[in-house]
Amino acid sequence: xxxxxxxxxxxxxxxxxxxxxxxxxxxxxxxxxxxxxxxxxxxxxxxxxxxxxxxxxxxxxxxxxxxxxxxxxxxxxxxxxxxxxxxxxxxxxxxxxxxxxxxxxxxxxxxxxxxxxxxxxxxxxxxxxxxxxxxxxxxxxxxxxxxxxxxxxxxxxxxxxxxxxxxxxxxxxxxxxxxxxxxxxxxxxxxxxxxxxxxxxxxxxxxxxxxxxxxxxxxxxxxxxxxxxxxxxxxxxxxxxxxxxxxxxxxxxxxxxxxxxxxxxxxxxxxxxxxxxxxxxxxxxxxxxxxxxxxxxxxxxxxxxxxxxxxxxxxxxxxxxxxxxxxxxxxxxxxxxxxxxxxxxxxxxxxxxxxxxxxxxxxxxxxxxxxxxxxxxxxxxxxxxxxxx
Numbered sequence: 001x002x003x004x005x006x007x008x009x010x011x012x013x014x015x016x017x018x019x020x021x022x023x024x025x026x027x028x029x030x031x032x033x034x035x036x037x038x039x040x041x042x043x044x045x046x047x048x049x050x051x052x053x054x055x056x057x058x059x060x061x062x063x064x065x066x067x068x069x070x071x072x073x074x075x076x077x078x079x080x081x082x083x084x085x086x087x088x089x090x091x092x093x094x095x096x097x098x099x100x101x102x103x104x105x106x107x108x109x110x111x112x113x114x115x116x117x118x119x120x121x122x123x124x125x126x127x128x129x130x131x132x133x134x135x136x137x138x139x140x141x142x143x144x145x146x147x148x149x150x151x152x153x154x155x156x157x158x159x160x161x162x163x164x165x166x167x168x169x170x171x172x173x174x175x176x177x178x179x180x181x182x183x184x185x186x187x188x189x190x191x192x193x194x195x196x197x198x199x200x201x202x203x204x205x206x207x208x209x210x211x212x213x214x215x216x217x218x219x220x221x222x223x224x225x226x227x228x229x230x231x232x233x234x235x236x237x238x239x240x241x242x243x244x245x246x247x248x249x250x251x252x253x254x255x256x257x258x259x260x261x262x263x264x265x266x267x268x269x270x271x272x273x274x275x276x277x278x279x280x281x282x283x284x285x286x287x288x289x290x291x292x293x294x295x296x297x298x299x300x301x302x303x304x305x306x307x308x309x310x311x312x313x314x315x316x317x318x319x320x321x322x323x324x325x326x327x328x329x330x331x332x333x334x335x336x337x338x339x340x341x342x343x344x345x346x347x348x349x350x351x352x353x354x355x356x357x358x359x360x361x362x363x364x365x366x367x368x369x370x371x372x373x374x375x376x377x378x379x380x381x382x383x384x385x386x387x388x389x
Contacts, residue, residue: 001166032370042377046384052356059349072312073335076325077312089302091322097296098322104289111282112273118265119279126276129260133269134176136257143250147243154239157232164229171222182211186228192276244377 032038079087119126185207189200266272300319307315324330362380367374 015287020090032366032373039380042363042380045363045366046381048358048359049363050384052352052354052359055352056356057347059345059352063342063345063349066338066345068313069317070335070338070342071316072317073331073338075310075312076307076318078306078326079332083306083310087303087306090306091180091318091325092300094296094299094303094319094324095326097292098300101289101296104285107285109247111278115129115265115275116279116282116286120283122264126264126272126279129264129278130269130273132274133257133260136253136260138258139267140250143253146246146252150239150243150246154236154243157236159312161229162234164232165256167225168222171225175218175222178211178214182207195272218367243262274313304378334339339358 030037031042042212076084076087167181183201189203189207192198192203210238261267264272264275266275303322304315307318312318318371320327321330322333324334364378367377
């Protein structure tokens with residue numbers, strides 16, 4: 001029913017243009033000997049005539065239009081069964097295609113045109129791109145783990161190197177302590193030998209032996225620590241070199257991922273895979289939409305052509321009212337609304353015609369009642385007509 005409301009969009013609210021019954025002042029309230037009051041009164045009457053006449057002209061065209069629409073409904077109803085069946089078939093097909101088109105246009109969460117045309121331009125590469133992104137992302141995780149492991153090993157070796165450095169310093173200190181202790185022992189033995197007169201030969205041998213053993217052990221420990229420290233430093237250097245190599249791989253992999261993210265306008269392989277699935281669905285829906293539009297256009301032309309051949313005056317109006325062609329109850333409602341609308345227009349025409357006639361009669365009566373102003377009133381009427389023309 002909304003279609004036939006649109007048919008009258010040029011005159012959506014006729015009632016709003018109604019002219020009040022008492023639009024002209026009562027003659028008894030006017031002093032016709034006063035030029036200003038007399039002129040204003042006549043101009044009010046002329047304006048009422050003009051408005052009423054203009055509204056009648058507009059409404060006449062509207063009335064004719066509604067009448068022609070009604071005639072079209074009667075022509076469609078009067079079609080032979082075979083022709084009406086063909087018309088119903090085409091109208092039903094057209095309604096179906098329009099429904100498909102509306103369904104596609106009203107669909108929510110559709111794929112954006114940017115994403116759609118991005119994937120369309122790389123359609124043959126997307127699946128390979130998903131695979132590369134997944135591998136790249138897995139590789140990035142593995143590289144991060146390797147970097148953390150290497151960093152942990154480097155820190156452990158650095159800690160061990162520092163410990164060995166301290167151990168070497170301790171061994172040096174211990175040798176110094178042994179030397180001082182040995183000298184002290186020698187001095188004590190000399191004192192005992194030459195001052196006290198004791199025999200300290202065995203003491204010399206024991207002190208020298210202990211000194212030699214202690215220094216030898218310290219030297220051996222120092223040499224072992226130095227070798228281990230050098231080994232730790234070499235390990236650290238190797239780990240740093242390996243870290244640098246892994247970092248280069250990580251940076252290269254990261255740049256490749258960033259390029260592919262930029263290429264497909266995504267943030268991850270998972271996002272690209274979801275978009276790819278949406279794209280495949282969207283591609284099929286767009287194909288169906290294009291086909292539905294093409295079939296809709298063909299059926300529209302076919303329907304207009306058939307209606308034209310059936311002497312329908314406004315065939316293009318029915319492409320939006322196919323339900324009335326298919327369903328007789330809808331057609332009855334359409335016709336009923338048109339009849340009511342035509343009746344309302346006719347009443348409005350009669351109302352405006354009466355207002356114009358009343359104003360015209362009023363001017364004629366004033367001219368007869370005040371003949372001394374008849375020429376002036378006639379000039380005002382002629383002036384108004386010329387202005388209207």
